[in-house]
Amino acid sequence: MSDKRAKDRLDGPRDPDLLERITDRNPSRLGVGRAGSRPRTDTLLEFRADHGIARDAVLTNVDEGFIEETGLVKIGTLIEDTEEYLARPDRGREISAETAEYLREHCEEGPEVQLVVADGLSSSAVEANVPDLLPILLDGLADRDLRVGTPVFVEYGRVDVMDAIGEELDADCCVILIGERPGLASAESLSAYLVYGPERGGPTAKKSVISNIHQGGLPPVEAGAQLVDLIAEMCERERSGIDLREDDREFVTD
Amino acid sequence: MATISRREGEFDSLRALLAKANERKTGDELAGIAADSDAERVAAKKALSRVTLRELRENPVVPYQEDEVTRVIQDAVREPIYERIKEWSVAELREFLVDSSTTDREIRAIREGLTSEMIAAVAKLMSNMDLALVSSRMTITARCNTTIGEPGTLSFRLQPNDPADDVENVLDSTREGLSYGTGDAVIGINPVVDSAENTAAILEATHGFIEEWAVPTQNCCLSHVTTQMEAIREGAPADMVFQSLAGTEAGNEEFGIDVSLLDEADELARRRCSSSGPNVWYFETGQGAELSGDAHEGVDQLTLESRCYGLAKRYDPFLLNTVVGFIGPEYLYDGRQVIRAGLEDVFMGKLHGIPMGIDACYTNHMEADQNDIETLAITLAAAGSNYFITVPMGDDVMLNYQSNSYHDAATLRELFGREPIEPFGEWLREMGITENGRLTERAGDPTVFA
Numbered sequence: 040m041s042d043k044r045a046k047d048r049l050d051g052p053r054d055p056d057l058l059e060r061i062t063d064r065n066p067s068r069l070g071v072g073r074a075g076s077r078p079r080t081d082t083l084l085e086f087r088a089d090h091g092i093a094r095d096a097v098l099t100n101v102d103e104g105f106i107e108e109t110g111l112v113k114i115g116t117l118i119e120d121t122e123e124y125l126a127r128p129d130r131g132r133e134i135s136a137e138t139a140e141y142l143r144e145h146c147e148e149g150p151e152v153q154l155v156v157a158d159g160l161s162s163s164a165v166e167a168n169v170p171d172l173l174p175i176l177l178d179g180l181a182d183r184d185l186r187v188g189t190p191v192f193v194e195y196g197r198v199d200v201m202d203a204i205g206e207e208l209d210a211d212c213c214v215i216l217i218g219e220r221p222g223l224a225s226a227e228s229l230s231a232y233l234v235y236g237p238e239r240g241g242p243t244a245k246k247s248v249i250s251n252i253h254q255g256g257l258p259p260v261e262a263g264a265q266l267v268d269l270i271a272e273m274c275e276r277e278r279s280g281i282d283l284r285e286d287d288r289e290f291v292t293d
Numbered sequence: 294m295a296t297i298s299r300r301e302g303e304f305d306s307l308r309a310l311l312a313k314a315n316e317r318k319t320g321d322e323l324a325g326i327a328a329d330s331d332a333e334r335v336a337a338k339k340a341l342s343r344v345t346l347r348e349l350r351e352n353p354v355v356p357y358q359e360d361e362v363t364r365v366i367q368d369a370v371r372e373p374i375y376e377r378i379k380e381w382s383v384a385e386l387r388e389f390l391v392d393s394s395t396t397d398r399e400i401r402a403i404r405e406g407l408t409s410e411m412i413a414a415v416a417k418l419m420s421n422m423d424l425a426l427v428s429s430r431m432t433i434t435a436r437c438n439t440t441i442g443e444p445g446t447l448s449f450r451l452q453p454n455d456p457a458d459d460v461e462n463v464l465d466s467t468r469e470g471l472s473y474g475t476g477d478a479v480i481g482i483n484p485v486v487d488s489a490e491n492t493a494a495i496l497e498a499t500h501g502f503i504e505e506w507a508v509p510t511q512n513c514c515l516s517h518v519t520t521q522m523e524a525i526r527e528g529a530p531a532d533m534v535f536q537s538l539a540g541t542e543a544g545n546e547e548f549g550i551d552v553s554l555l556d557e558a559d560e561l562a563r564r565r566c567s568s569s570g571p572n573v574w575y576f577e578t579g580q581g582a583e584l585s586g587d588a589h590e591g592v593d594q595l596t597l598e599s600r601c602y603g604l605a606k607r608y609d610p611f612l613l614n615t616v617v618g619f620i621g622p623e624y625l626y627d628g629r630q631v632i633r634a635g636l637e638d639v640f641m642g643k644l645h646g647i648p649m650g651i652d653a654c655y656t657n658h659m660e661a662d663q664n665d666i667e668t669l670a671i672t673l674a675a676a677g678s679n680y681f682i683t684v685p686m687g688d689d690v691m692l693n694y695q696s697n698s699y700h701d702a703a704t705l706r707e708l709f710g711r712e713p714i715e716p717f718g719e720w721l722r723e724m725g726i727t728e729n730g731r732l733t734e735r736a737g738d739p740t741v742f743a
Contacts, residue, residue: 054740061465061739066456068686069469073737076473076703078686086663086686090695093657125622125658126319160658220621221657222693 048072048079066224089223096163096218096226097121100194105166109173111156111192112145114138114204118195131197133239139207142191146208150188151274152180153210153237157196159230161218167227168252168259169216175263176214183271198232198246205237212273213237214266219250227253231266235279245280247273304340307352311410312593313337314417316633320581320594320624327593342384342418349410350379354592354600360542361552366409366603374406383414390415390427390644397431404646409540409603412644413596416637424636425676428643433679435648436570437511437533437611439714441478441679442648447711448680449702450612450650451476454483454691458491460498466685467502468739474727475702477717478650478680479575479612481513481535483692492516493529500530500567506742509716511568511611513575518550518558525565532568533611534558535575539583540592540600547586552604559608572611577652578602579616580634581624594624598638602645613642614650614682618666619694622658628665631655635669639678650680654696663687663695670697674705681705703732 049072052058062070071082078086098121106113115138117130124131134142154176158165173190180187188210193200198217205213212235219228230250234241247269252262273279304310312326314337321327328334350370353363381389389395389403416424434442441448453466463482470476480503482495492514499512511532514521518536525531536555539545562573578601580594589597598615605613615638618631625631635651642649653669655661670681687698697705705711712718712730721727725735735741 049738051734052738052740053735054743057740057743058738065462065465066690067453067462067466067684068688069466069739071686073473073700073732076700076707076732078698078700082686086688089688090657090662094662097658125660126626127323128623129323220693222690223657223688223695224690224693226657 048082086223093221093223093226096161096221099162101158101162101165101192106192109169111190112142113192113194114142115194116196116200124195128197131195132199132203134200134203134207142204142207146189146191149209151186151211152270153188153205153208153213154190155193155196155201155204155213155215156190157193157200157215157217159196159217160220161226161228163221164218164227164229164253165216167254168229171259172216172229172252172263175260176266179263179267180270183267185271185274201232201234202237202239202241205234206239210237211235212270212279214270225253225255228256229253229259231262233266233269233273233279235273235277245282247279247283304337307344307348308354308592310337310341310344311354311414311417311596314341315593315595318580318594318624318630318634319622319626320584323623324584324589324591324593326591338418341414343382344414345379346381346383346386346407346411347379349383349414350375350408353408354410354596355541355590360590362540362542362545362600362604365552365607366600369603369606370408371405374403378403378406383411383418386411386415387418387423391423395430400431400644401646404644407644409599409645410596412641413599416595416599416641419640421633421636424640425672428636428640429675429677431643431677433643433646433648435572435609435611437568437572438570439477439509439511439716441611441714443714445712446714447674447706447709448478448650448714449475449683450478450680451480452482452682452684452689452696453480454684454689456485456691458485458495460494463495464498464502465739467499468742469685470683470699471508472726472736472738472741473699473703474706474713474721474732474736475683475699476508476510477714479511479513479533481515481575483515485691487516487520489520489523489527492520492524493527496524496529496531507720509714509720515575518554522558522561525561530567532566533573533575534562534566535577537577537582538601538604539586539588540597540604541583541588541590543588543590544583544586544597547588555608570611572609574608574610575612576605576610577614577616578605578638579620580638581620584624585620595637599641602642602647605647606645610647612650612680613647614652614680615639615642616652616654618655618659618661619652621656622660625659627660628655628662628668631659631661631665632669632672635673636676639673639676643677648679650682651678652682652696654682654694656694666695666697667701670701670705671708674709674711703736707731
């Protein structure tokens with residue numbers, strides 16, 4: 040990231056104070072200077088380092104030990120490796136008949152809330168945020184007297200795999216915590232998608248979303264509290280996504 | 294199509310044949326229409342090479358009655374020119390284009406007889422070097438406040454996006470970009486918040502800066518076209534209007550547009566844009582957009598991309614660039630597929646007569662890195678792309694993807710001995726940013742504009 044070090048790389052700016060003000064407030068990589076028409080070596084390597092971190096977040100899987108410690112039941116989708124995962128989103132939305140059977144054997148059926156964790160496009164996002172987020176969700180939902188099923192981890196999952204899992208376990212409401220596509224600024228951003236009445240092929244507009252969950256964005260502890268409120272509302276009003284928001288507008292005009 | 298099945302047996306429609314004749318792309322595989330093997334891919338190319346332009350005209354990939362993009366393309370064909378070339382095979386069209394004695398003027402002379410399907414078909418038969426050679430031969434200029442695409446020039450969009458739409462940050466990034474000599478194509482901002490108020494604020498700020506420093510260029514705020522129309526009606530200074538396009542009616546519906554809306558925006562832009570020139574549109578496209586909206590109608594992503602240009606042509610744009618690596622690995626998997634698509638897009642756009650540029654870019658879930666898009670930029674500068682996109686150090690912190698850097702603008706000009714658009718180049722010299730075509734001591738310092 041551009042930081043205090045960056046402006047030292049621009050030799051003899053016309054207005055050093057102004058340059059400092061610019062680089063302090065601007066999130067872009069400004070005031071980095073140049074070597075001829077090319078970037079300075081440090082600037083170049085810093086950029087490559089940030090890209091390396093983002094690539095690792097995409098290409099590495101969530102640690103097995105992490106999944107066990109967190110007490111998640113692990114399943115997979117139809118995807119076999121990272122290469123296929125990136126090229127075939129359709130196969131990352133579906134689970135096999137055997138996996139469905141396994142789910143029903145190992146998880147509580149018919150819960151009010153089914154929680155799912157997926158690596159998505161960033162394993163780092165899961166490992167960085169789920170340890171703080173999950174306990175808050177579980178405690179908060181228990182406080183609201185909502186019956187939460189057995190939390191599941193799905194490897195190589197896309198957002199819509201929540202529909203298949205929710206449908207197989209006959210959940211009223213399904214929530215997936217999934218790693219977002221990493222940017223260079225942060226590889227640890229997580230999103231939560233929520234749906235009431237999960238069904239395969241259901242409209243995208245029925246899903247609610249809270250995104251940008253990470254320490255530098257919406258911190259996981261705060262996100263947990265927001266999610267508990269949203270899930271409770273969804274369960275009470277038996278709707279989600281655009282239906283929930285359109286309803287709000289009616290409520291306001293009343 | 295009957296003729297194809299009689300001749301080739303295994304390809305049951307021209308649409309299927311076109312799809313299978315593509316170079317390998319994950320998007321066509323995802324759609325389930327790609328060749329099953331390299332052998333089948335080449336067999337399809339061979340079959341396609343013998344198809345005539347007439348067969349392609351008579352069999353648009355989406356029926357005329359069902360799709361207004363097809364109607365726009367078909368109705369724009371200049372019939373006497375088409376009559377003259379309609380019995381050419383696609384192979385003959387390729388050999389005409391690559392022939393060393395074929396001039397830009399001769400290509401112009403057949404252009405209006407071509408449909409987007411014909412242009413897509415010939416691209417499928419061409420190698421990467423074929424595409425670069427023919428693209429470089431075509432000069433396509435357009436004028437907003439300044440004229441882009443003149444021989445010997447190379448232009449850049451300055452893209453000072455900010456994750457909070459903070460106009461001070463946008464202007465500081467603009468200062469930095471200008472100090473590297475980028476921004477002669479446009480100073481164009483993708484806003485986070487798609488509102489008329491925000492669009493107007495960004496337009497006012499950039500317009501004010503351009504006036505204050507007398508920068509010979511143009512501004513644009515890339516919100517939805519309806520949002521820009523609202524801002525323009527309320528008096529916001531937009532030098533041009535922007536919209537993303539798709540190659541099918543259903544795809545455009547996903548984008549919330551249709552031809553009648555674009556016509557209305559066109560009329561408004563011509564009356565109310567703050568620029569002086571006749572070309573007042575900026576379009577962006579990209580292979581895979583239709584499939585991602587489930588609006589591909591069984592057609593391959595290359596042919597659909599070509600149809601975007603057929604639609605764009607109706608509005609004589611100042612700028613059109615493919616955002617080639619933005620859509621993700623499920624459409625273009627890696628650097629190799631992105632480079633191929635970039636070459637195809639610029640070639641197809643220019644053969645339509647469009648002043649093409651390219652956003653040579655990638656996302657972090659693609660098998661690509663900055664080296665791949667630097668290679669793509671070098672390749673497409675050689676191929677005569679009018680312009681490229683530039684962001685600070687190649688990192689767009691709002692859209693979360695990487696493109697060319699402000700530095701790359703200066704390097705590409707240095708590498709190819711190209712100049713900015715004339716009055717912009719003169720302005721850079723007056724500002725002391727360049728001298729004899731190279732950056733001076735003052736360059737790279739945003740505080741020179743304070």
